[in-house]
Amino acid sequence: MASKKNRSSRGPKEAPRRFKKKTSVLTIEKVDYVDYKDVDLLTRFISDRAKIRNRRVTGNNVQQQRDVANAIKVAREMALIPYAKRVSSQRTRPSRDGDSRFDRGGGDDRREGGREGGRGGGRDSEESTDVAPDAASGDVETQEDEA
Numbered sequence: 001m002a003s004k005k006n007r008s009s010r011g012p013k014e015a016p017r018r019f020k021k022k023t024s025v026l027t028i029e030k031v032d033y034v035d036y037k038d039v040d041l042l043t044r045f046i047s048d049r050a051k052i053r054n055r056r057v058t059g060n061n062v063q064q065q066r067d068v069a070n071a072i073k074v075a076r077e078m079a080l081i082p083y084a085k086r087v088s089s090q091r092t093r094p095s096r097d098g099d100s101r102f103d104r105g106g107g108d109d110r111r112e113g114g115r116e117g118g119r120g121g122g123r124d125s126e127e128s129t130d131v132a133p134d135a136a137s138g139d140v141e142t143q144e145d146e147a
Helices: 039-045 062-077
Strands: 129-133 140-144
Touching: 039 062
Parallel strands: none
Antiparallel strands: 129 140
């Protein structure tokens, strides 16, 4: 494991980067008690996917972050805030050199066992057979469709 002085890429004369500490929403609005029923306040501390934002992002101190996290967890249990939100966009894979197996819609139905519609009970898409009774002998003959 490398020593601490070897990890630094800056020279000895450079000062470490200083950043402005964010001020918390709770201190700006002078909130002394975080209530789990205050959904408008709690939604400011969760991301668009309903994850709890960390202290670095929100600017809370340790005790405020604990209070906010506990209030969000209780509000989730009471079904005031969702555990997770759905993402509206779907990712699609590009086709690989015209191979339609990886397309989302239509194409070759190899994943469904070679059947049309993807469910059981259908006929094969390439070799469908028509069954027609022979009027004279009562035998059943099969004819292949011209596909």
